[in-house]
Amino acid sequence: MRLSRYFLPVLKENPAEAQIVSHRLMLRAGMIKQQQAGIYSWLPMGFKVLKRIEQIVHEEQIRAGHIPLLMPTLQPADLWRESGRYDDYGEEMLRIRDRHGRDMLYGPTNEEMITDIFRAHVESYKQLPLTLYHVQWKFRDEVRPRFGVMRGREFYMKDGYTFDLTREDALHAYNRHLVSYLRTYERMGLQAIPMRADGGPIGGDYTHEFLVLAETGESEVFYDSEVTDLTFGDREIDYDDRAQCQGVLEEFTSRYARTDETHDEALFNAIPEERRRVARGIEVGQIFYFGTKYSEAMGATVNTPDGKKVPVEMGSHGIGVSRLVGALIEANHDDKGIIWPEGVTPFHCGIVNLKQGDAACDSACEALYAALSAKGLEPLYDDREERAGAKFATMDLIGLPWRITVGPRGLANNLVELTSRRTGESEEMSAEAAVARIVEIYASV
Amino acid sequence: MRLSRYFLPVLKENPAEAQIVSHRLMLRAGMIKQQQAGIYSWLPMGFKVLKRIEQIVHEEQIRAGHIPLLMPTLQPADLWRESGRYDDYGEEMLRIRDRHGRDMLYGPTNEEMITDIFRAHVESYKQLPLTLYHVQWKFRDEVRPRFGVMRGREFYMKDGYTFDLTREDALHAYNRHLVSYLRTYERMGLQAIPMRADGGPIGGDYTHEFLVLAETGESEVFYDSEVTDLTFGDREIDYDDRAQCQGVLEEFTSRYARTDETHDEALFNAIPEERRRVARGIEVGQIFYFGTKYSEAMGATVNTPDGKKVPVEMGSHGIGVSRLVGALIEANHDDKGIIWPEGVTPFHCGIVNLKQGDAACDSACEALYAALSAKGLEPLYDDREERAGAKFATMDLIGLPWRITVGPRGLANNLVELTSRRTGESEEMSAEAAVARIVEIYASV
Numbered sequence: 001m002r003l004s005r006y007f008l009p010v011l012k013e014n015p016a017e018a019q020i021v022s023h024r025l026m027l028r029a030g031m032i033k034q035q036q037a038g039i040y041s042w043l044p045m046g047f048k049v050l051k052r053i054e055q056i057v058h059e060e061q062i063r064a065g066h067i068p069l070l071m072p073t074l075q076p077a078d079l080w081r082e083s084g085r086y087d088d089y090g091e092e093m094l095r096i097r098d099r100h101g102r103d104m105l106y107g108p109t110n111e112e113m114i115t116d117i118f119r120a121h122v123e124s125y126k127q128l129p130l131t132l133y134h135v136q137w138k139f140r141d142e143v144r145p146r147f148g149v150m151r152g153r154e155f156y157m158k159d160g161y162t163f164d165l166t167r168e169d170a171l172h173a174y175n176r177h178l179v180s181y182l183r184t185y186e187r188m189g190l191q192a193i194p195m196r197a198d199g200g201p202i203g204g205d206y207t208h209e210f211l212v213l214a215e216t217g218e219s220e221v222f223y224d225s226e227v228t229d230l231t232f233g234d235r236e237i238d239y240d241d242r243a244q245c246q247g248v249l250e251e252f253t254s255r256y257a258r259t260d261e262t263h264d265e266a267l268f269n270a271i272p273e274e275r276r277r278v279a280r281g282i283e284v285g286q287i288f289y290f291g292t293k294y295s296e297a298m299g300a301t302v303n304t305p306d307g308k309k310v311p312v313e314m315g316s317h318g319i320g321v322s323r324l325v326g327a328l329i330e331a332n333h334d335d336k337g338i339i340w341p342e343g344v345t346p347f348h349c350g351i352v353n354l355k356q357g358d359a360a361c362d363s364a365c366e367a368l369y370a371a372l373s374a375k376g377l378e379p380l381y382d383d384r385e386e387r388a389g390a391k392f393a394t395m396d397l398i399g400l401p402w403r404i405t406v407g408p409r410g411l412a413n414n415l416v417e418l419t420s421r422r423t424g425e426s427e428e429m430s431a432e433a434a435v436a437r438i439v440e441i442y443a444s445v
Numbered sequence: 446m447r448l449s450r451y452f453l454p455v456l457k458e459n460p461a462e463a464q465i466v467s468h469r470l471m472l473r474a475g476m477i478k479q480q481q482a483g484i485y486s487w488l489p490m491g492f493k494v495l496k497r498i499e500q501i502v503h504e505e506q507i508r509a510g511h512i513p514l515l516m517p518t519l520q521p522a523d524l525w526r527e528s529g530r531y532d533d534y535g536e537e538m539l540r541i542r543d544r545h546g547r548d549m550l551y552g553p554t555n556e557e558m559i560t561d562i563f564r565a566h567v568e569s570y571k572q573l574p575l576t577l578y579h580v581q582w583k584f585r586d587e588v589r590p591r592f593g594v595m596r597g598r599e600f601y602m603k604d605g606y607t608f609d610l611t612r613e614d615a616l617h618a619y620n621r622h623l624v625s626y627l628r629t630y631e632r633m634g635l636q637a638i639p640m641r642a643d644g645g646p647i648g649g650d651y652t653h654e655f656l657v658l659a660e661t662g663e664s665e666v667f668y669d670s671e672v673t674d675l676t677f678g679d680r681e682i683d684y685d686d687r688a689q690c691q692g693v694l695e696e697f698t699s700r701y702a703r704t705d706e707t708h709d710e711a712l713f714n715a716i717p718e719e720r721r722r723v724a725r726g727i728e729v730g731q732i733f734y735f736g737t738k739y740s741e742a743m744g745a746t747v748n749t750p751d752g753k754k755v756p757v758e759m760g761s762h763g764i765g766v767s768r769l770v771g772a773l774i775e776a777n778h779d780d781k782g783i784i785w786p787e788g789v790t791p792f793h794c795g796i797v798n799l800k801q802g803d804a805a806c807d808s809a810c811e812a813l814y815a816a817l818s819a820k821g822l823e824p825l826y827d828d829r830e831e832r833a834g835a836k837f838a839t840m841d842l843i844g845l846p847w848r849i850t851v852g853p854r855g856l857a858n859n860l861v862e863l864t865s866r867r868t869g870e871s872e873e874m875s876a877e878a879a880v881a882r883i884v885e886i887y888a889s890v
Contacts, residue, residue: 007512007575009566033562035517035524036549041562042515044577050515067452070487070495072480072599073518073582074551079480091544096551099536099586104481106519106541117478117486121454130452132489137518137582141544153543154517 001347002369003382003394007044010394020216022329023148025338029398031325038145038153045398046325048346050156053324054135056187056343057158064180064239066131066160071113073137077103079112083297092140106139111294111316114161118312119300125165128302128312129173133160135321147216149326150282156322162315165302167291170313174206174289175245177317181210181285182232182252184319187445189341190331192284193227194253198261206289209259211281214330221281223257224271259283282327289315338399339422342445347380348372349438350400352391354407356383364406364416364431371435377442396421402441404434446792447814448827448839452489455839465661467774468593470783474843476770483590483598490843491770493791495601498769499580501632501788502603509625509684511576511605516558518582522548524557528742537585551584556739556761559606563757564745570610573747573757574618578605580766592661594771595727601767607760610747612736615758619651619734620690622762626655626730627677627697629764632890634786635776637729638672639698643706651734654704656726659775666726668702669716704728727772734760783844784867787890792825793817794883795845797836799852801828809851809861809876816880822887841866847886849879 009030017034018024026032031046042050058068074096080086086093086105094106107113114132122130135158145153162173178194185192190212197209211221213228230252238244256271258264259281268276295301295311302312320327332339340346351368355361365381372379380400382391388407395403405417410428418434419426429437454475462479463469471477476491487495503513519541525531531538531550539551552558559577567575580603590598607618623639630637637655656666658673675697683689701716703709704726713721740746740756747757765772777784785791796813800806810826817824825845827836833852840848850862855873863879864871874882 005510007514007566007572007577030566033565035558035561036519036521036547039517039519039521041517041558043562044512044514047513047515047579065450067489068492069452069489070492072484072486074481074484074584074599076481076484094541094543096539096541098539099588102481113480113486116480117488120478121452121475127452132452134492139519143544154519 001378001380003380004384006380008398009043010397018148020147020150020330021333022150022216022326025329025333025397026148026326029338032149038142038151040149040152040154045346049325049328049340049344050322052344052346053188053321054156054158057135057184057319057321060180060184060187061133061158061160063183064131064176066133066180068134069132070134070136071107071110071117073106073139074104075107075113077105079116080105083112083294085112092142094139094141107136108138108140109316109318110134110136110159111161111314112298115294115298115300115314118163119298122163122302122312124303125305128163128165129169130163131160131173132163133158133317147326149322151218152322155320158319158321160317162317164313165304165310167313170289170291170315171206172242172245174287174315175242175249176239177287177315178208178252179237179239179245179248181287181317181319182248183237185210185284186232188324188328188343190284190324190328191228193221193223193257193281195221195223195257195259195281196253196262197259197286208253208287209283210285211259212284212327212331213279214282214327215280216330217280217282219281219283220260221258221279222260222263222268223277223279224255225275225277227252227255227257282323282330283320284324284327285317285319287315287317333399336393337397340399340401342401342442345399345401347400348377348402348442349379350395350403351379351381352388352395352403352405353381353383354388354391354405356385358408360411361406361408364411368404368406368416368431368435371431372438375435375439377438402438404431404438446823446825448825449829451825453843454488455842463593465592465595465775466778467595467661467771470774470778470842471593471771474783477594483587483596485594485597485599490791494770494785494789495767497789497791498633498766499601499603502580502629502764502766505625505629505632506578506603506605508628509576509621511578511625513579514577515579515581516552516555516562518551518584519549520552520558522550524561525550528557528739530557537587539584539586552581553583553585554761554763555579555581555604556606556759557743560739560743560745560759563608564743567608567747567757569748570750573608573610574614575608576605576618577608578603578762592771594767596663597767600765603764603766605762607762609758610749610755612758615734615736615760616651617687617690619732619760620687620694621684622732622760623653623697624682624684624690624693626732626762626764627693628682630655630729631677633769633773633788635729635769635773636673638666638668638702638726640666640668640702640704640726641698641707642704642731653698653732654728655730656704657729657772657776658724659727659772660725661775662725662727664726664728665705666703666724667705667708667713668722668724669700670720670722672697672700672702727768727775728765729769729772730762730764732760732762778844781838782842785844785846787846787887790844790846792845793822793847793887794824795840795848796824796826797833797840797848797850798826798828799833799836799850801830803853805856806851806853809856813849813851813861813876813880816876817883820880820884822883847883849876849883
């Protein structure tokens with residue numbers, strides 16, 4: 001993309017309404033625009049990051065054998081009356097009446113609807129195990145929306161639902177989700193720690209939240225410092241292998257790591273003192289096993305091998321896709337702006353032309369642009385008539401992990417400059433070498 | 446995908462509520478489930494088709510230089526009060542009140558919101574031309590939703606908005622959209638004819654609708670039979686080339702083609718009688734140029750080169766993404782089921798194992814599955830323990846354009862059978878040759 005033809009409305013001033021860094025940087029980098037309290041437009045660059053995150057989520061869910069579908073944003077109230085949650089949910093549920101006076105709601109989650117789909121189409125244990133998920137806009141009418149997309153009202157979420165014959169099968173589905181989530185966050189360049197959590201309004205006593213450590217986190221968290229040494233890495237996973245999935249769960253959850261909701265001071269104090277950590281965290285996902293809570297209430301049963309009819313065992317598993325954009329920035333920024341991890345960056349590489357209009361600089365930039373594009377990468381070429389300082393400031397603000405700078409002095413020696421946004425380090429090399437380096441970096445992402 | 450692990454709830458019976466063939470086939474093929482009047486879940490195979498269509502729309506919009514973003518589903522009523530449409534829109538607008546009593550609505554279209562984004566961020570003619578678009582869920586509270594996804598209430602639509610300094614520039618943006626739409630529909634295997642249309646509630650007197658001819662179409666259409674001979678083909682387009690875009694517009698719109706809203710009997714009768722056609726059509730898109738209707742009302746101005754401030758020239762351009770799934774089926778089916786064009790098929794090829802459990806058949810199917818997957822194609826392998834007849838009926842119903850059938854008799858001679866869903870013709874060949882043929886077919890899609 002050429003910046004002169006793009007729509008990247010960066011702000012020079014710090015917006016007064018933004019209390020936390022991710023909100024401020026998303027506004028300043030032209031990623032979002034607030035349309036009303038807690039409801040945002042995703043401007044082009046913000047939309048690209050949102051889509052990259054969604055794509056990683058899809059790829060990892062499909063890798064785990066989970067099946068995507070899409071449920072609508074609006075749901076009939078009657079479905080929620082069946083589970084008893086229509087009256088329980090409180091004011092956070094956005095209630096709507098249509099022209100015929102029928103009660104609807106903007107879905108905050110989808111347990112009822114997926115159970116309805118299941119009961120309409122599945123009868124036999126032979127059709128199990130089954131995991132269905134979608135990534136869809138949801139709404140929670142927060143009384144005080146704040147922190148930008150971190151606590152918005154209209155938000156984008158992946159929610160997946162597991163259906164199994166037995167509790168044992170359902171717990172394997174739970175483990176499978178935990179493993180797939182670890183992979184998912186790590187691909188985004190995030191460390192999200194699974195912590196023992198509380199069931200809340202969805203119910204279920206077997207649940208973990210995934211938390212990203214950040215000063216601005218809403219939850220206080222308590223953990224053994226050894227949990228932050230764990231990485232998923234590039235291990236091969238067979239998602240049908242129960243022992244392997246269970247092993248990963250144990251590896252990542254056996255050490256103490258809890259939010260304030262489930263914190264146990266005695267257990268915490270049993271950790272050697274030098275390993276005890278108290279910090280803040282941002283919740284970016286949660287997994288639940290809740291058994292037959294919904295299937296019993298809504299009559300979602302399956303025939304067993306021995307001819308009985310039993311309510312299906314269920315769980316639900318969510319990743320906050322729009323919230324992750326904020327969480328990623330909270331965990332990856334400096335005074336100058338955002339620092340995107342390679343896995344989610346909106347453009348793979350910036351190209352800065354120090355002397356727009358100079359024939360040699362222009363043609364070197366065009367050649368770089370073409371060479372990167374030919375390799376399937378998306379560069380963002382700052383081809384505006386602007387001072388070098390302004391171009392660098394924009395690139396630093398929007399946070400592309402790599403920048404190639406092209407100027408007349410370097411070109412005289414056939415050199416361009418490759419700069420890492422994260423370290424700030426620059427290296428001179430030929431344009432070909434710079435392209436080869438960028439290609440190599442992204443080949444391993 | 447292995448069918449034994451997929452969620453494809455096909456129905457044996459014809460659903461009573463479905464009046465038209467696409468609705469019936471989408472229900473029978475397990476593509477959708479109605480959740481309430483005019484609101485559907487997209488089951489896994491339906492979701493795949495929806496995403497393929499969306500992907501083609503994105504690719505062609507980006508090719509034309511248009512920039513994707515994403516506006517929220519809910520909009521503040523105040524924005525619509527500025528344009529005067531809040532009161533005008535009538536009962537089709539779904540009005541919502543949040544917990545603080547603020548009036549909102551579920552967006553049926555986005556002229557107001559995009560104009561709001563524009564006025565907040567664009568000041569100068571130097572930032573023009575600009576085309577911003579999104580693909581987002583919308584809602585129209587139809588009094589009698591029917592025909593499945595063809596006339597639903599919650600629907601998925603691409604809507605794009607053009608911003609230009611002059612009327613002449615805006616008309617080029619209009620032409621660019623017409624060209625990109627012709628390419629888009631043709632890639633999906635659809636002929637959509639641009640017809641002179643009526644502005645309706647969006648306004649604008651320069652507008653074309655794109656109609657797919659089908660008996661079940663809602664609009665009566667009148668056209669010169671020569672329009673159906675036109676194809677866009679693989680011509681190269683430079684979207685910045687005004688004369689070229691204008692030439693395409695003239696080629697595709699100079700012959701008589703109108704809906705009943707704009708039909709002119711005298712002009713129609715001037716066509717030679719043997720070329721006059723009266724038929725029915727399904728609207729799958731519409732383009733509008735409406736000038737300064739919204740920019741004046743909402744104060745979206747730009748500074749001109751000579752220092753004046755003028756309201757920006759606008760247009761809006763829509764493609765009915767969810768509706769296209771229905772329209773594609775209306776135009777591509779037979780008594781046995783759907784016949785997907787290669788461009789939008791949910792899976793590229795079916796694999797039918799005639800003797801599940803037979804070692805030779807199973808391993809030949811697995812090898813085919815692996816070979817097609819390795820080429821980046823997605824096969825659907827019917828690995829269920831079912832009669833051959835049931836497997837063929839399912840494949841015919843769901844409409845994958847190509848099927849490879851593997852049975853013991855053929856395998857004895859190292860042969861499998863490749864069948865075209867459209868023609869019904871089968872050909873025996875080696876498994877390698879079948880894979881090569883499928884790869885070749887999709888390479889040209």
